[in-house]
Amino acid sequence: MGTSSIYNGPADRNPLLPEGFEDDYVDSEELEDNIDEPKKEENKSKDGDEKKAVLSGSWQETKKSMSQFINGTSNDKGKITGNYVRASGGSTAASSRAVSGRNTTVNLGKFLSNILRDGIIRTLESLQIDYVGKSVESLLSEIVNSISPESSTKEDVVARNALIEVECKMYELIIESGKDIESLNTLNEDMFDEIMNSYVAAYIFEGMLNDLQSRFEMYGDDTKVAQQKEREFKEFIEVSVELKLREVRLSKVDYQDKSIQSIVKEIYRECYHILEVL
Secondary structure (H helix, E strand, O other), rough: OOHHHHOOOOOOOOOOOOOOOOOOOHHHHHHHHOOOOOOEEEOOOOOEEEEOOOOOOOOHHHHHHHHHHHHHOOOOOOHHHHHHHHHHHOOHHHHHHOOOHHHHHHHHHHHHHHHHOOOHHHHHHHHHOOOOOOOOOHHHHHHHHHHHHOOOEEEEEEHHHHHHHHHHHHHHHHHHHHHOHHHHHHHOOHHHHHHHHHHHHHHHHHHHHHHHHHHHHHHHHHHHHHHHHHHHHHHHHHHHHHHHHHHOOOHHHOOOOOOOOHHHHHHHHHHHHHHHOO
């Protein structure tokens, strides 16, 4: 497969080029990825101490740091996430763009809150989901469609893929508890938090993976190694996000609050901020 068929992810705009011109030629040269560590400018303070200027995040640096991680020349996963968030415009901009992710987070929170309050059967009825005679797999698929119905944009697809992953966790919970959909009646606040935390982490991971997948395709000659690196990166995001969300306790959030979108947006901003400064 030629590299022309690979989505290289976002690119830094060259200010010398006209508006709307994608400077993919920069990224195509980057396929070599300059594996050496990026050079940093050094300044001397008045007392002679050296100070290294912090490089602002760019998509080129983000892709380079991911390539270094995949190739094993660096294990600094925080460098990847930090560059990614800064290249995205910072934590506030990243959370602002996460529209589908935030909407799905709110809908998932409402769904789980309704289970805690009313039980799974009444919750399914409120969603107009006919549960009689249907398999668990079929019902979970309908729940996904209800919580995240649209997949018309890249952002929609990322949000939906993250939800599908979380639904797999719900399936495991069902199988462990009793093998039918009513097993979700065993849901408690700890399980609620686990599911919601998993969704936020999965959404952030899926978004980063979507933009940086080309690095795995170009440098993951060994499929097993590439998959292992992907798992390591995913686990890093999961642990980092979970540490922040432990302070929030998403099971305590009122998903019917009129300002819920602002609340969730701030939660995402804090999660992106943690990943930016690691």
